[in-house]
Amino acid sequence: MTDTNSLQEAPAASGGRQPVGIRLEGVTKRFRGGVVAADAIDLEVRPGEFMALVGPSGCGKSTVLRLIAGLEEATDGRIYIGDREVTYRLPQERDVAMVFQSYALYPRMSVRRNLGFGLRMRRTRRDERDRRVHEVADILGLEHLLDRRPSALSGGQRQRVAMGRAIVREPQAFLMDEPLSNLDAKLRVSMRSQLSLLHQRLGTTTVYVTHDQVEAMTLGQRVAVLRDGVLQQCDTPQRLFHEPVNLFVAAFIGSPSMNFVKATVEGGTVRFADVRVPLPKGSPLASADRRVILGVRPTGFSAGTGNGRPEITLRPEIVEELGDERYVIFDIDAPRVDTDATRAAVDAETADDALLVPDERARITVRLPGDVPVSIGEPLTLSIAPDKLYFFDPETGSAL
Amino acid sequence: MSTVGTPAPPAPAPAAGVAAPDQRRQRRPRGRRSQVLTFARYLALFALACFFLMPVYALLLTALKDPGQVSVVRMWELPDRFSLASFRAVWPELKDGFVNSTTMAVPASIISSLLGAANGFVLSKWRFPGADFVFPLILFGMFIPYQAVLIPMFYSLSRAGLTHDLRGLILAHIIYGLPITTLIFRSYFAGISDELIEAAKVDGAGMLRTFFFVALPIAPPAFAVALIWQFTSAWNDFLFGVLLAQRTEDWPITVALNNIAGGQTVPFNEAMASALLACVPTVVVYILLGRFFMRGLMAGALKG
Numbered sequence: 001m002t003d004t005n006s007l008q009e010a011p012a013a014s015g016g017r018q019p020v021g022i023r024l025e026g027v028t029k030r031f032r033g034g035v036v037a038a039d040a041i042d043l044e045v046r047p048g049e050f051m052a053l054v055g056p057s058g059c060g061k062s063t064v065l066r067l068i069a070g071l072e073e074a075t076d077g078r079i080y081i082g083d084r085e086v087t088y089r090l091p092q093e094r095d096v097a098m099v100f101q102s103y104a105l106y107p108r109m110s111v112r113r114n115l116g117f118g119l120r121m122r123r124t125r126r127d128e129r130d131r132r133v134h135e136v137a138d139i140l141g142l143e144h145l146l147d148r149r150p151s152a153l154s155g156g157q158r159q160r161v162a163m164g165r166a167i168v169r170e171p172q173a174f175l176m177d178e179p180l181s182n183l184d185a186k187l188r189v190s191m192r193s194q195l196s197l198l199h200q201r202l203g204t205t206t207v208y209v210t211h212d213q214v215e216a217m218t219l220g221q222r223v224a225v226l227r228d229g230v231l232q233q234c235d236t237p238q239r240l241f242h243e244p245v246n247l248f249v250a251a252f253i254g255s256p257s258m259n260f261v262k263a264t265v266e267g268g269t270v271r272f273a274d275v276r277v278p279l280p281k282g283s284p285l286a287s288a289d290r291r292v293i294l295g296v297r298p299t300g301f302s303a304g305t306g307n308g309r310p311e312i313t314l315r316p317e318i319v320e321e322l323g324d325e326r327y328v329i330f331d332i333d334a335p336r337v338d339t340d341a342t343r344a345a346v347d348a349e350t351a352d353d354a355l356l357v358p359d360e361r362a363r364i365t366v367r368l369p370g371d372v373p374v375s376i377g378e379p380l381t382l383s384i385a386p387d388k389l390y391f392f393d394p395e396t397g398s399a400l
Numbered sequence: 401m402s403t404v405g406t407p408a409p410p411a412p413a414p415a416a417g418v419a420a421p422d423q424r425r426q427r428r429p430r431g432r433r434s435q436v437l438t439f440a441r442y443l444a445l446f447a448l449a450c451f452f453l454m455p456v457y458a459l460l461l462t463a464l465k466d467p468g469q470v471s472v473v474r475m476w477e478l479p480d481r482f483s484l485a486s487f488r489a490v491w492p493e494l495k496d497g498f499v500n501s502t503t504m505a506v507p508a509s510i511i512s513s514l515l516g517a518a519n520g521f522v523l524s525k526w527r528f529p530g531a532d533f534v535f536p537l538i539l540f541g542m543f544i545p546y547q548a549v550l551i552p553m554f555y556s557l558s559r560a561g562l563t564h565d566l567r568g569l570i571l572a573h574i575i576y577g578l579p580i581t582t583l584i585f586r587s588y589f590a591g592i593s594d595e596l597i598e599a600a601k602v603d604g605a606g607m608l609r610t611f612f613f614v615a616l617p618i619a620p621p622a623f624a625v626a627l628i629w630q631f632t633s634a635w636n637d638f639l640f641g642v643l644l645a646q647r648t649e650d651w652p653i654t655v656a657l658n659n660i661a662g663g664q665t666v667p668f669n670e671a672m673a674s675a676l677l678a679c680v681p682t683v684v685v686y687i688l689l690g691r692f693f694m695r696g697l698m699a700g701a702l703k704g
Contacts, residue, residue, distance in 0.1 A: 121604035
């Protein structure tokens, strides 16, 4: 895959097959012992779409993928691939290909036989099989490795063989279960763009499971966010970021994650700490008088003052330098938001650092350009963009 | 794989025991006290190893002695010269037993291992409802003593007309081997990643093809264990042999050996030579198959 030219010139491996969609209707998976890994999930993957399933570990995203593959049987609901209902079909009858996190290459077979195995199982003619194996090996830059065993390959090469094994079958859908998570960071980023390119080239419907929201956002044409087996929101990356339906999605999507404070809405303004911000025009909360959870992205603050926007003065506690930008972290005099949803969404490390915050105060992260002078402990005045505020119900967590 | 420790020739132990302390002392100088302790420990181990090897020593020595020099008094003495005369004397009587035992033990161990592999595969990687109930039932077979089933087994096999050649004996060994071979393969396959089997399923392989194309190629280490175990127990079995091989020309080697060594007036150089001959095949099988014990057949399948 290092050679992108071959990728562009290679004939479409899907052989001009019309892509089909995948539809889940009320799919539930209850394991023995009562764990519900998928709870009445309705999901439609459009023909040829790249759908990313994302969520924290244990949210059921892999189970959903395995349900589509037929490796788990649904307790309830229906699964369609194209127009065909496959709910109770065996995996081998579903015509999907899966890429596993561990790659799961057949250890005693050469790369050539690994690639050709699926075709052989489907009784494809030998000359046709050879042709397709070579074609895919050419796309993925594996020609010179065809006679090696998987044990003689590097991690990235194994990953490509696992990919190739799926592509060569020209299935109706690719199912990928964290295929990049065993690669080192650099290779992962390059494989990510290669994957995008590959999907453009082949146009095969793809369901991609990852716990990494960056990977999901960059790869997925649409992203489905899951939590505790429940589908939270399925939308384009843009809409997920800008219009999260609830606190969990808001906290999960975006890096660094959204800041939350407890706030009060009254008389057309929202108040937290000693700051009052007028609500944006046409806000449904304009006439409300209630408590809310206020969310602000780290990009919702800007350094310029005097532009008529509400301002906040703070003392930076931590400054993280990233070169052309920096993250400024500070406490404000408002209670910290600590709900199940926010805790589930953030990594363990960030949850831990909340413990270091005194007096249960909210901690805010702000992203500023690198040329704004910032020093720890010195007062800094920032302006807040009213149209970049998010409001959530403190009880239900849904967006207001 | 600890189960296969039994047939391992213990001979290398004393040699290693002597060599090790010297090497270690060169590598890492130690206190005098711990040197003495180490020496004492190896000395004790060496003495015990010698003690346990005494019967083997007597067996080898007596079998290889010139028949004229064999006597109880000079049992531990090295002979003036070695001779194969004892072997030549007993070979004609053992030859048929050798052939019979081979004809019996080879198919018995291969078929039993193959069936055990299939059992182990469906019990660990292609599970069916009730697998957790069936497996203990199969294992239970290991704990039924031979004597308990002897009479009904003989009765059914002879009614089926299988006791007039080796078929009945082979069948008995295959069936009696199933619990242990099933256990060996089930444990082995349980250690294989589920994703490998799932990959084969998604690739379109059914149960049989997953078994033959994916599971069997990575099973040689388990086959080595199962074959060694099965071959050794079938070869060494006496009870089934004497019962189920009705005609004298079908007797396995253990029965033939018993007829030589069990007699009243047999010179014991001949008894020792027969015993030595009778245990050669199991050692050979162990040496031939032992190299498949090596691990690493799964290398490259997973992320690595």
